[in-house]
Amino acid sequence: MNVLGIETSCDETSAAVVGGGCRVLSSVVYSQIDHHRAYGGVVPEIAARRHVAAIRGTILEALTGSGLEWNQIDAVAVTRGPGLASSLIVGVTAARALSWRLGKPLLGLNHLEAHLYSVFLNRDRKEMGANLPMMVLTVSGGHTCLAMMHGLHDYEVLGVSLDDAAGEALDKGAKLLGLGYPGGPFIERCAYGGDPAFVSFPRGQARSVNAVRYGNYEPRFCFSFSGLKTALRYYLLKHPEVMEDARLLKNVACSYQEAVVDVLVDRTADALEHSGARTLACVGGVASNSRLRDCLQQMANRYGVQLLLIAPEYCTDNAAMVAGLGGALIVEGIDSGSETDIAPALRL
Numbered sequence: 001m002n003v004l005g006i007e008t009s010c011d012e013t014s015a016a017v018v019g020g021g022c023r024v025l026s027s028v029v030y031s032q033i034d035h036h037r038a039y040g041g042v043v044p045e046i047a048a049r050r051h052v053a054a055i056r057g058t059i060l061e062a063l064t065g066s067g068l069e070w071n072q073i074d075a076v077a078v079t080r081g082p083g084l085a086s087s088l089i090v091g092v093t094a095a096r097a098l099s100w101r102l103g104k105p106l107l108g109l110n111h112l113e114a115h116l117y118s119v120f121l122n123r124d125r126k127e128m129g130a131n132l133p134m135m136v137l138t139v140s141g142g143h144t145c146l147a148m149m150h151g152l153h154d155y156e157v158l159g160v161s162l163d164d165a166a167g168e169a170l171d172k173g174a175k176l177l178g179l180g181y182p183g184g185p186f187i188e189r190c191a192y193g194g195d196p197a198f199v200s201f202p203r204g205q206a207r208s209v210n211a212v213r214y215g216n217y218e219p220r221f222c223f224s225f226s227g228l229k230t231a232l233r234y235y236l237l238k239h240p241e242v243m244e245d246a247r248l249l250k251n252v253a254c255s256y257q258e259a260v261v262d263v264l265v266d267r268t269a270d271a272l273e274h275s276g277a278r279t280l281a282c283v284g285g286v287a288s289n290s291r292l293r294d295c296l297q298q299m300a301n302r303y304g305v306q307l308l309l310i311a312p313e314y315c316t317d318n319a320a321m322v323a324g325l326g327g328a329l330i331v332e333g334i335d336s337g338s339e340t341d342i343a344p345a346l347r348l
C-alpha cells in the first residue's frame with residue numbers, strides 16, 4: 001500500500017510517498033520561510049502563490065525519490081484542514097487532479113490527526129497497539145492540544161490552548177527579542193547555556209469559563225500563553241539594556257523558553273496522571289525543541305511511561321505524516337477521508 005501524500009496547510013509545500021502506512025520512501029518539504037521572513041509571519045496570499053509555483057515539482061520529486069512508478073501508487077492523501085483556506089485549496093486541487101488521472105482513491109485528512117499519527121512513521125506499525133492508549137501533546141505554530149489516542153481515528157481531546165499556541169508564543173517572543181523568524185528555533189539556539197530562572201515569567205493558567213466555552217474542556221488540561229508574551233513585552237520596556245547585551249538576552253530567552261516548556265510539561269503530567277495512558281508522545285513543530293524533549297523525558301521517566309518522539313523533520317509540517325495516516329486508515333479498513341472539500345477550521 002503506497003500512498004502519495006500532499007500537505008499545503010500553511011507555508012510548507014510538501015509531498016511524500018509512504019509504504020504500508022509507516023515506511024517513508026520519500027519526503028520532500030519546500031519551505032517558504034524566505035518569502036515570509038520580511039513580514040515576520042506567514043502572508044496567506046504569498047503562501048498560496050508559492051504553493052502554486054512549487055506543488056508540481058514537489059510532487060514529482062517525491063515520486064522520483066521514492067523509486068516507484070506512477071502505477072505503483074495506490075492512493076493519494078491530502079490535508080483538507082485546518083489551515084489557510086487559500087493554501088489548502090492548492091494541495092486539495094492538485095490531489096484531486098492526481099487521483100483522477102491515476103484512477104486511485106483520494107483521502108482528505110485532518111492535519112492535526114496527521115501530526116498525531118506522525119509518531120508512528122518509520123516504526124513498526126504493529127507496535128501501535130502496544131502503545132495505546134497514548135497521551136499525545138501536539139505543539140505547533142497554530143495548535144496546542146492534549147489528546148488521548150485510543151486507536152487509529154479514535155481520539156479524546158482533553159484540552160487545547162485558549163489563546164496563543166505554544167509555537168506562536170515562541171514566535172512572538174522571538175520577535176520581541178529581535179531574534180529571527182520563525183522564532184522557535186532561534187529562541188532555542190539563543191537560550192542554549194542561559195539561566196532558565198533569570199526572569200520568573202508567569203505560568204499561564206487557562207480560565208475555567210473560557211475552557212468550558214471553548215469545548216467543555218477541563219481548565220487544568222488547557223493552556224494560555226498570551227499573558228506570557230505580554231509579560232515579556234513589559235519586561236523589555238522596563239529593561240531595555242537586555243537588547244544591547246548578548247548575555248542578558250540569552251538569559252531572558254532561556255527564561256521565556258522555560259516558561260513555555262514548564263507549562264506544557266506540567267499540564268501533560270497532570271493529564272497523564274489522570275488518564276492511565278501507556279505511552280506519551282509529543283508531535284508538531286515545537287516537539288523538535290531539545291529542552292522540551294529533555295523535560296518530557298524526565299517527566300515520563302518519573303511516571304514510568306515510554307515517551308515516543310520523532311525526528312525533527314517529521315515534527316514540523318510534512319506530507320509523510322499525511323501519507324502515513326492515509327495508508328494506515330486504508331490498511332485498517334477505517335472508512336475516513338471521503339470528504340475532500342477544504343475545511344480551514346477543522347478540529348480534531
Ligand code: KG4
Nearest residue numbers: 140141142167182184185285286289316317
Ligand atoms: O508543526 P509546524 O511546522 O506548523 C504548524 O502546524 O503550525 O510548527 C511550526 C512551529 C513554529 O511556531 C516554530 O517556531 C516552531 O514550530 N518550532 C520550534 C522549533 N522548531 C520549530 N519551536 C521551538 N523549538 C524548535 N526547535
Ligand code: ZN
Nearest residue numbers: 115140316317
Ligand atoms: Zn502542523
